[in-house]
Amino acid sequence: MRREPPIQTIDCSSRRSGFTLLEGLIASVVLAVLALGVVGSVSTSYQQSQSVRASSTAVTLGRQLVDEIVSKPYTPTDTLGAGGTRSTFTGVSAYNAYTDNSNAMPLLEGGTLDVTGEDNYVRQAAVVVGAKPSIDTASPATDFAIVTVDVTCQDGQIVSIPELVANYAMPRQ
Amino acid sequence: MFAIQSPKTSRARRGFLLAELLIGLVIIAMVMFGAAAILDAVALGWNDQDVTRSTQVQANQTYIRVQNALQGAKYVGYASASSSQSGSIFFWQNDNLGGVEAGDPYIGEMALIQYDPATTTLWLYTVPSSQLSNAAVQAAWTLTEINSSANASWFAAQSFVEKQALGGPGNLTNDGTRLQVSSFQVYVSSLGSDTQLPLIEYSIGFARSDGTKLTLYNSTTIRGPATQPE
Numbered sequence: 001m002r003r004e005p006p007i008q009t010i011d012c013s014s015r016r017s018g019f020t021l022l023e024g025l026i027a028s029v030v031l032a033v034l035a036l037g038v039v040g041s042v043s044t045s046y047q048q049s050q051s052v053r054a055s056s057t058a059v060t061l062g063r064q065l066v067d068e069i070v071s072k073p074y075t076p077t078d079t080l081g082a083g084g085t086r087s088t089f090t091g092v093s094a095y096n097a098y099t100d101n102s103n104a105m106p107l108l109e110g111g112t113l114d115v116t117g118e119d120n121y122v123r124q125a126a127v128v129v130g131a132k133p134s135i136d137t138a139s140p141a142t143d144f145a146i147v148t149v150d151v152t153c154q155d156g157q158i159v160s161i162p163e164l165v166a167n168y169a170m171p172r173q
Numbered sequence: 174m175f176a177i178q179s180p181k182t183s184r185a186r187r188g189f190l191l192a193e194l195l196i197g198l199v200i201i202a203m204v205m206f207g208a209a210a211i212l213d214a215v216a217l218g219w220n221d222q223d224v225t226r227s228t229q230v231q232a233n234q235t236y237i238r239v240q241n242a243l244q245g246a247k248y249v250g251y252a253s254a255s256s257s258q259s260g261s262i263f264f265w266q267n268d269n270l271g272g273v274e275a276g277d278p279y280i281g282e283m284a285l286i287q288y289d290p291a292t293t294t295l296w297l298y299t300v301p302s303s304q305l306s307n308a309a310v311q312a313a314w315t316l317t318e319i320n321s322s323a324n325a326s327w328f329a330a331q332s333f334v335e336k337q338a339l340g341g342p343g344n345l346t347n348d349g350t351r352l353q354v355s356s357f358q359v360y361v362s363s364l365g366s367d368t369q370l371p372l373i374e375y376s377i378g379f380a381r382s383d384g385t386k387l388t389l390y391n392s393t394t395i396r397g398p399a400t401q402p403e
Contacts, residue, residue: 053226070394
């Protein structure tokens with residue numbers, strides 16, 4: 001006796017249909033979000049790299065000013081921040097409250113120079129008298145001062161470089 | 174043997190409508206354009222970052238070499254006018270010719286940093302240790318002599334003097350990736366002061382073939398001898 005084959009039902013509606021427009025749109029949105037995530041992390045990496053470069057430049061500028069300041073004698077009786085131009089400063093105290101910016105850096109020889117191009121760095125010096133180390137019990141506190149140079153980068157970060165100066169004859173070897 | 178088709182088949186098998194297809198294509202095109210713009214910006218950013226880093230590294234190398242050469246100086250002789258973009262500085266580099274600290278600047282103890290616009294290179298001229306037994310380098314100079322620009326030029330031209338590149342392509346082929354030195358300005362302040370240490374202020378300008386420019390500004394203090402050479 002011949003058996004009839006089972007009747008097949010093809011549900012084309014579920015197997016053969018493509019994506020709907022809505023599904024396509026959702027996929028596009030998901031793709032866009034993923035792409036934005038990747039670009040965001042690349043952008044962060046770029047910004048960090050720029051930040052490192054800025055702080056490196058700031059350290060160089062800060063160290064230059066600190067080195068210049070400590071090449072001058074420190075005399076406790078000098079007036080702090082007497083004003084005037086940098087090229088005429090003859091002592092550490094004169095640098096208190098001194099400020100300049102790298103786009104128009106005042107040179108010791110006179111005149112100015114743009115030393116950082118499109119980025120601008122602001123340097124500010126402070127001299128705080130009375131920073132005597134605790135191991136020195138003999139000297140008066142005013143024989144010591146802390147010189148701090150703060151360099152503010154374009155992105156707002158501040159690099160601070162402190163240096164201790166003392167009232168003693170400048171060693172010339 | 175027939176498969177019985179559900180009534181839904183006719184609807185399910187139809188493709189996108191032309192309108193749907195067009196909208197889909199427009200959306201995909203917009204996404205692709207957006208992605209391309211983003212990738213382009215990222216690529217430019219990377220390239221810019223790479224050039225900046227490379228420029229910064231090469232400039233810093235030059236700065237460190239100049240700083241190393243200058244900060245150990247005993248005294249400064251001739252220095253070109255500060256306004257000169259092609260600056261040079263002639264200085265007493267050390268006081269140990271023949272292992273003796275004589276207190277006078279001997280020719281073998283001198284050094285010259287000079288910018289050469291023709292090679293876009295900042296050069297350091299020194300007497301190498303192999304030449305220290307040469308009789309010509311064992312003559313002492315006076316303060317007046319080391320302050321002479323003619324003596325600085327004479328020094329650079331001697332066969333016993335060796336020159337090395339502090340910055341710029343030097344003797345190498347300028348392949349466009351190297352940072353070229355475009356200017357060197359130097360100024361010496363408070364030299365000979367009894368109360369302040371001499372300070373050498375300098376700036377080095379750099380340029381790359383792609384137009385990237387950079388200026389390094391710095392100064393170094395000289396802790397020279399208590400008495401200047403006579």
